[in-house]
């Protein structure tokens with residue numbers, strides 16, 4: 001703990017915006033897609049043309065309800081939309097449709113079971129709103145271009161209580177939240193594509209006291225590690241101010257990750273007045289019990305539920321199960337492999353130790369050429385004795401570059417395991433003759449000594465001896481040697 005943290009206790013709250021994984025936008029039929037040519041995904045509604053009327057996206061509301069249920073929040077019986085004044089060209093209506101008084105979800109908690117120390121963080125609310133477009137400043141000419149493809153994409157804004165007490169807490173909370181959102185197919189949560197964004201509120205108070213200090217809002221955070229760094233920096237900045245006899249100003253600051261520092265964006269006194277009022281085009285709508293029940297029934301299992309299934313039904317260790325569960329695309333891969341080979345333990349093993357060992361530099365499992373069919377085949381080939389583990393590893397490494405079926409690689413590399421008993425007996429005998437000390441040790445009960453002899457036999461078979469048979473032969477020969 002830094003000396004600053006011995007004197008000061010940070011109080012941190014997060015506002016997280018996630019783009020919901022719907023097919024279409026929040027209030028129109030334009031597609032919700034990343035990476036299309038600028039302004040290809042627009043219509044009179046999201047362009048804010050006069051007379052165009054919004055129609056709420058049912059799926060977006062369902063995903064918000066799914067989230068609310070997952071975190072144990074309260075789903076509003078009646079939810080409504082408000083207009084929030086917003087005067088920038090990336091939202092041509094001149095206002096953003098959001099939820100002020102009637103958010104779809106209130107309350108709930110997130111517990112850092114997978115990424116932290118099991119701390120429970122309360123949520124204040126989660127509400128629906130529409131995203132704005134993206135402005136792009138031109139280098140030459142000084143003009144600004146605007147791309148409205150993002151304009152109108154459904155967002156869920158998730159506001160935590162100020163329950164976080166350190167930068168590490170914030171990092172764990174964000175990871176836990178993302179895991180829930182991704183496991184439940186609510187959002188991709190890809191910060192690089194902007195489908196997850198977050199703002200952080202930080203204040204500090206002398207340790208042992210309860211009143212909150214004046215808080216600063218940090219914006220422009222581009223990664224979870226960036227969030228952590230920005231919070232650490234802000235804690236030090238505020239402590240230095242207070243310890244020099246100054247005071248913390250209520251303000252919004254922009255984080256510059258490259259420089260590792262923040263700069264003032266605006267003082268709170270000049271914060272915009274949003275002048276919320278109910279959107280006259282969107283009457284309040286009732287969220288019936290039957291609808292909520294249907295959403296609950298359709299929801300995928302939560303990470304903790306999945307952990308329970310992986311350990312009890314599949315017999316995986318807590319550790320292995322967590323390694324899989326922290327990435328939903330790895331879970332899909334693992335479940336597909338298990339369905340093919342019916343051997344969850346070996347499937348998990350091959351994926352987490354062997355395949356992960358080959359994947360370098362942030363490669364996603366969805367982009368790996370080795371597919372679940374390949375892993376399932378290797379598991380089967382080891383099980384039926386065609387390959388020993390060492391050869392199977394060799395095949396996997398080859399398949400990682402060239403994903404032809406294992407059998408082709410086995411043939412090409414001459415890897416079929418030597419299980420011919422007579423041939424192996426001769427080799428083991430030779431190994432015993434060459435290692436009299438190992439034989440003596442074995443007879444004295446030192447089982448580890450077998451390594452020298454089996455190792456010799458493996459070398460003689462160019463790594464293709466069947467280790468189970470080799471050990472069996474050795475045990476038999478020992479009786480008469």
Ligand SMILES: [Zn+2]
Nearest residue numbers: 028030043046
């Ligand atoms: Zn549209």
